[in-house]
Amino acid sequence: xxxxxxxxxRRFGQLLLVVFLGISATFFISHxxxxxxxxxxxxxxxxxxxxxxxxxxxMRKTLTELYGLQGNLFEQYVTFWSRLIRGDFGPSLSxxxxxxxxxxxxxxxxxxxxxxxxxxxxxLLGNTLGALAGYYRKSRILKILSLGLIGLxxxxxxxxxFILLILFGFVWPVLPITGGYEMNADLxxxxxxxxxxxxxxxxxxxxxxxVGAGSxxxxxxxLTSNIVTEDYVTFAELGGVGSTRILRSxxxxxxxxxxxxxxxxxxxxxxxxTVITEIVxxxxxxxxxxxxxxxxxxxxxxxxxxxxxxxxVAIAVFLIDILSPLLDPRIKAE
Amino acid sequence: xFTIIRDLIRYxxxxxxxxxxxxxxxxxxxxxxxxxYPAADIYVVPxxxxxxxxxxxxxxxxxxxNFWQLVIALRNTFAFxxxxxxxxxxxxxxxxxxxxxxxxRVDRVxxxxxxxxxxxxxxxxxxLFYFVxxxxxxxxxxxxxxxxxxxxxDARLIRSIAMSLRTRPFTTQSVYSGMSMRKILVEEHLPYVxxxxxxTTMNNMIWSIGMEITLSVLGFTDVDTPTMxxxxxxxxxxxxxxxxxxxxxxxxxxxxxVLFIGLFLLSMSMNEYIDPRSRLNRMGS
Numbered sequence: 001x002x003x004x005x006x007x008x009x010r011r012f013g014q015l016l017l018v019v020f021l022g023i024s025a026t027f028f029i030s031h032x033x034x035x036x037x038x039x040x041x042x043x044x045x046x047x048x049x050x051x052x053x054x055x056x057x058x059m060r061k062t063l064t065e066l067y068g069l070q071g072n073l074f075e076q077y078v079t080f081w082s083r084l085i086r087g088d089f090g091p092s093l094s095x096x097x098x099x100x101x102x103x104x105x106x107x108x109x110x111x112x113x114x115x116x117x118x119x120x121x122x123x124l125l126g127n128t129l130g131a132l133a134g135y136y137r138k139s140r141i142l143k144i145l146s147l148g149l150i151g152l153x154x155x156x157x158x159x160x161x162f163i164l165l166i167l168f169g170f171v172w173p174v175l176p177i178t179g180g181y182e183m184n185a186d187l188x189x190x191x192x193x194x195x196x197x198x199x200x201x202x203x204x205x206x207x208x209x210x211v212g213a214g215s216x217x218x219x220x221x222x223l224t225s226n227i228v229t230e231d232y233v234t235f236a237e238l239g240g241v242g243s244t245r246i247l248r249s250x251x252x253x254x255x256x257x258x259x260x261x262x263x264x265x266x267x268x269x270x271x272x273x274t275v276i277t278e279i280v281x282x283x284x285x286x287x288x289x290x291x292x293x294x295x296x297x298x299x300x301x302x303x304x305x306x307x308x309x310x311x312x313v314a315i316a317v318f319l320i321d322i323l324s325p326l327l328d329p330r331i332k333a334e
Numbered sequence: 335x336f337t338i339i340r341d342l343i344r345y346x347x348x349x350x351x352x353x354x355x356x357x358x359x360x361x362x363x364x365x366x367x368x369x370x371y372p373a374a375d376i377y378v379v380p381x382x383x384x385x386x387x388x389x390x391x392x393x394x395x396x397x398x399x400n401f402w403q404l405v406i407a408l409r410n411t412f413a414f415x416x417x418x419x420x421x422x423x424x425x426x427x428x429x430x431x432x433x434x435x436x437x438x439r440v441d442r443v444x445x446x447x448x449x450x451x452x453x454x455x456x457x458x459x460x461x462l463f464y465f466v467x468x469x470x471x472x473x474x475x476x477x478x479x480x481x482x483x484x485x486x487x488d489a490r491l492i493r494s495i496a497m498s499l500r501t502r503p504f505t506t507q508s509v510y511s512g513m514s515m516r517k518i519l520v521e522e523h524l525p526y527v528x529x530x531x532x533x534t535t536m537n538n539m540i541w542s543i544g545m546e547i548t549l550s551v552l553g554f555t556d557v558d559t560p561t562m563x564x565x566x567x568x569x570x571x572x573x574x575x576x577x578x579x580x581x582x583x584x585x586x587x588x589x590x591x592v593l594f595i596g597l598f599l600l601s602m603s604m605n606e607y608i609d610p611r612s613r614l615n616r617m618g619s
Contacts, residue, residue: 033466156544
């Protein structure tokens with residue numbers, strides 16, 4: 001147990017480092033801009049009519065303060081951190097005066113829901129098929145299924161989502177291709193609403209599963225085919241243990257731990273995929289919000305989204321990392 | 335070198351297919367230098383013509399020949415992927431070899447940074463870059479940014495090999511004969527990791543080209559340099575699918591899929607070649 005605590009402490013240190021480096025990167029990227037965000041915003045606001053110079057001066061001062069751009073670079077850096085810790089990203093410019101954090105937290109459940117369900121499905125599907133394909137190496141059906149999923153794996157999320165959009169939007173229009181629920185839907189919790197939301201999430205989730213499952217399959221197949229040659233598996237086979245039980249308790253149990261480490265490592269990429277897929281399908285999550293914020297020139301919203309993505313992914317990676325050793329049958333013995 | 339390629343073609347069908355696809359695409363890249371129209375010119379041919387004998391892949395609503403646009407885009411996309419792969423390979427070699435050889439505190443610091451870059455989601459960072467740079471976001475800039483983000487996974491792979499190389503007798507002998515660390519890494523250890531570097535090049539290209547396509551489809555790059563994603567960007571902004579000009583979208587999408595499957599097959603077969611266990615498996619069966 002003591003060894004495990006040291007492990008958790010070390011992982012926590014890594015979490016802090018990721019957040020520190022990521023947020024610092026966000027800060028410095030946002031400050032290397034040749035365009036002045038304050039001037040940009042003022043141009044955007046005054047585009048529609050004339051304003052008197054005094055009002056513009058006042059606006060400049062307020063915006064500089066809102067964006068945390070007063071003082072030298074170091075002072076701005078400190079302001080950035082202190083705001084971040086309080087969860088205050090300032091007000092959104094495109095939806096003034098709603099705070100950025102409120103807008104983000106409205107979109108967050110969509111992204112988290114889509115990401116968790118798609119990741120779970122692709123992880124389970126890929127690992128199950130991979131374990132079966134590694135164990136029953138002669139099976140034709142498994143070979144064809146594996147080939148299909150592995151072939152889809154290198155295709156970028158955007159392109160696959162786009163193909164699904166064409167197939168199910170133009171060629172065979174059976175599924176809704178945009179949004180998270182029907183327009184003008186009654187948003188009180190009811191069976192029809194849940195069904196509606198599920199229907200709208202099928203295509204985005206399908207894109208994520210089709211791209212994601214292949215890599216779990218390849219990894220699990222390789223791990224399984226190594227483990228089945230181990231002596232203890234042969235011994236179990238000779239001892240008359242059923243093949244389902246061998247596969248489940250002896251093979252998969254040992255192979256799943258490196259796969260979970262793999263999940264933690266690729267979580268950033270999965271998050272990217274989710275965000276990109278959302279953009280294709282206009283799904284009301286972080287991705288669509290990010291693109292709209294860029295098009296609207298909403299400085300504080302873009303910055304808030306980038307920072308929050310880094311923190312969110314880092315925490316999720318930390319949780320998977322510290323939980324996965326608990327599944328390892330060898331750890332329990334200690 | 336040539337015997338390796340010959341053996342791979344003979345025993346590894348994936349490698350043969352991947353190589354064939356890549357050669358075909360390289361042929362298209364060479365062809366692009368003979369394009370009758372400059373890439374950026376519009377309204378040089380009648381717009382919206384479906385594919386026929388004269389215009390193999392049809393023409394776009396901007397009056398461009400889709401075929402020539404596509405081969406030029408392919409050239410740019412390849413150049414982009416190779417540039418990112420080259421720069422990020424150098425980074426991952428420096429970090430991986432140093433961390434693996436030096437060990438101890440140097441290794442821990444380098445790997446902590448390495449793992450952080452691996453975990454941070456790249457897409458929001460890239461969008462942020464575009465957001466602050468706007469028109470300054472040109473090709474070279476994107477190459478540099480993606481190179482700075484894309485080395486970490488491979489540095490870990492290289493480090494794991496370098497760690498085992500350090501314990502080999504020849505390394506000890508080099509140290510005792512007074513070779514400097516830089517010399518040991520470059521002259522002694524580098525040749526051992528080169529196969530991994532080649533195999534990861536393909537994976538890195540899949541990643542960087544995928545990112546470039548995504549960003550340019552969204553219009554977040556320099557939209558005047560034709561790339562695969564930029565063709566889809568223009569097709570989308572002209573609502574090509576709704577107005578029935580399907581060839582404008584289909585051509586780049588099919589080309590992207592062929593390119594990625596080709597690269598992926600090469601990377602998969604090279605990885606298998608490097609791992610002697612799976613190579614024996616294949617030859618035995």
